[in-house]
Amino acid sequence: MATVRDSTFDVLRARGLTTIFGNPGSTEVPFLAGLPEDLRFVLALHEGSAVGMATGWAIGRGRPAFVLLHTTAGLGNAVGALATARVNRAPLVALVGQQDRRHLSFEPFLAGRLAGLAGEYPVWVDQPVAAHDVPGSIARAAHEAETHRGPAIVIVPMDDWAAAALDDREDAAPARVVRAASVAAPAIDELVSFLADARSPAIVVGAGADDPETWAALAGVAERLVAPVYQESFGARAGFPQDHRLYGGVLPADRPRLREKLAPHDALIVVGAPVFRQSPFAPGRLTEPGTRIAVVGDNPDEVHRSPAELAVLGPPEPICRELAEHLPQREGEPPEQFRPPPAPAPPHAGQPLQAGHVLSALAERLAPETVLVEEAPVDRPELHERLLAHKPLGFLSAAMGGLGFALAGATGVRMALPDRPVVAVVGDGSAMYGIQALWSASHYRVGVLFVILSNGGYAIMDRLVERHDAKAPWPSFSVDIAAIGRAQGCRSRSIATYDELVAALDEVMPELATSEEPLLLDVAIAPTERFRP
Structure with missing residues (x-):
């Protein structure tokens, strides 16, 4: 008889989730004891480290990672790391152990009120209503994590693993999800029109543009516009090659200096970043009056909160690739390339390192x-x-x-x-x-x-x-x-x-x-x- 545990292992294999990051607790022992040899357990000595390693793994591979957390204490310790994973857009499947379902109503030792413990940072949270729903829930969690780019949580009571799986039943999630990466021509026309009359355009990039294809597409746009490309402040990743001749450096993180930096530009196109990330608060506008802003990105939260004249919600790479093909070549002198400052002279004897x-x-x-x-x-x-x-x-x-x-x-x-x-x-x-x-x-x-x-x-x-x-x-x-x-x-x-x-x-x-x-x-x-x- 196949168990829920057996069926879940099959889901992990099918979804490429065969590396399990975690710090185990007693509610996870029925899942982990006698782990099959083709599944690898990576031990962390704290749940924050487990989620941090899983986040790095997911970012590095560009695919969901699997992390195991121990009921209230484990999930509670991991909340900050899960928030980092969400804002870094790292797809995680987080399996959280729960006390035995058969006496949960009595709130036994280690029982957790888990569904809301991580607040709004998970992209999806599920507590399967029956043991046989667990494999389908984990399969769906992998899709939810990848689609919404963040941690998806599944909470599983410890006795569910030994329960019988339902063999004569359809999977509760698709085998594959193919995400369309095309862009409609009207969106490109809007961006071309937005930039048509710009006298001094500039580009601002962020973490959402950090992949080889988007870097290449953005270079094409920048070279058509002969425009500087700035990195957003407090960005988690670089959205443009910083040794490119049109790279202009990182934007300041306060409004007065940001206004000053962007004042020469009458049109800004922001790609893979919000408009604009700041810290700390300072009064005044983000840009000088009359500066027009368009934002391009596939993160609805960032796009929807951006004060822009035009927002295009979609994958940056095909949008920028098509935009580069449709933009006319601007004439003009290229901006000065950003260059690192000279290295400081070594300290004299007795002086500390800086x-x-x-x-x-x-x-x-x-x-x-x-x-x-x-x-x-x-x-x-x-x-x-x-x-x-x-x-x-x-x-x-x-x-x-x-x-x-x-x-x-x-x-x-x-x-x-x-x-x-x-x-x-x-x-x-x-x-x-x-x-x-x-x-x-x-x-x-x-x-x-x-x-x-x-x-x-x-x-x-x-x-x-x-x-x-x-x-x-x-x-x-x-x-x-x-x-x-x-x-x-x-x-x-x-x-x-x-x-x-x-x-x-x-x-x-x-x-x-x-x-x-x-x-x-x-x-x-x-x-x-x-x-x-």
């Missing part, structure tokens, strides 16, 4: 195909200036803004893309939010380079408090991240001088693409004194 020393040293050595995962808030503006994305998925960050993604996310990306070098640049404060991921990276021999910018505190928070002309109530702190890494089996070094930094990078970089062992460099730096996102 973030710029580390970022410049990385920039000189990173291969173009490197995936750079960022979670160093106070140093992110300088990182954007010095470390450019040369290939799609060249930059990855947590769009939600919550900390704790980078260590696990980088591990998941490298597991999904073993042929690409992966470097995570993480603040010491940020690292402590997801430090358990180092164990998984070490145990599963995931060759990520973790570069920790250890400034001895929450420098970003210190800079923000200074804007209020007040003193922060929290102390600075010193945590030996390298020691914590070694305690989890991760090869780790403490770096205090410029010579130590370049020697370590020169040693590791040539073999980074093929490395099967993670390395953590805990680099002591002086706190960054200026923050202008």
Whole structure:
């Protein structure tokens, strides 16, 4: 007799969900005990790390990932990571264990009120009404996650796995969903008309444009318009090759400087991003009066909240490809290409390293195909200036803004893309939010380079408090991240001088693409004194 568990394993195989990220609990034991050998369980030491690795895996593969969570405690611990997955548009199937169905009405120990625990961040939540509905629910969850680009949750009582499956029944989800990627001619005509009279157009791109086909299509549009291409502020991914001659840099994240930056342009086309992501609030308009804005994207939430004259809801790649073919070639001088600032001179003896020393040293050595995962808030503006994305998925960050993604996310990306070098640049404060991921990276021999910018505190928070002309109530702190890494089996070094930094990078970089062992460099730096996102 086939069980619900057997049928669910068949669903996982059919959907390509054979890698299971998780931190197990007692409600998941009936599902996991005696796991078939063709299904791989990847252990994380915290649910945030499990979801973070699954998120990196899903982003790297461009397909749903599967993560297992333990009832209330597990799902509760994972909510922040699930929010990051949603805003990063990572398709996840999250299976959440529940107490035995036969006594749920008595609310036994470990019973959870789970359906609303993750709030509005899941794209879909299901509690199958009967055990035999579980396989179909998980099959549907894979489609929901991929279509809506976020986590889909299925809550399963622990006794359901041993129940008999219904063999003489249709599957409760289609075997395949083919998503149309064409665009209607009237939409292209609208965009051509919008740009027809523009004297000085510009393009703004975001995470929704980060794939090879959209990069190529956008380059065609930019070259037709002879227009600069700006990266949105606080974007989770790069939407355009940042070594292209028309790349114009990252937009400021406050309204006054954004207005100033965009003032020369009378027409903006925003692709794969909202109009516009900001932090913190400042009064005034986003752009100067009279600036016309069109937005193109396949994320309804971003498109619907964008203050634009024209919005085209659809896949950016075919829209931009068709637009490039229909736009007339503009004449004019190309804008000045964005170029990184010169590297700072090495510090004198006795002087501390600055973030710029580390970022410049990385920039000189990173291969173009490197995936750079960022979670160093106070140093992110300088990182954007010095470390450019040369290939799609060249930059990855947590769009939600919550900390704790980078260590696990980088591990998941490298597991999904073993042929690409992966470097995570993480603040010491940020690292402590997801430090358990180092164990998984070490145990599963995931060759990520973790570069920790250890400034001895929450420098970003210190800079923000200074804007209020007040003193922060929290102390600075010193945590030996390298020691914590070694305690989890991760090869780790403490770096205090410029010579130590370049020697370590020169040693590791040539073999980074093929490395099967993670390395953590805990680099002591002086706190960054200026923050202008």
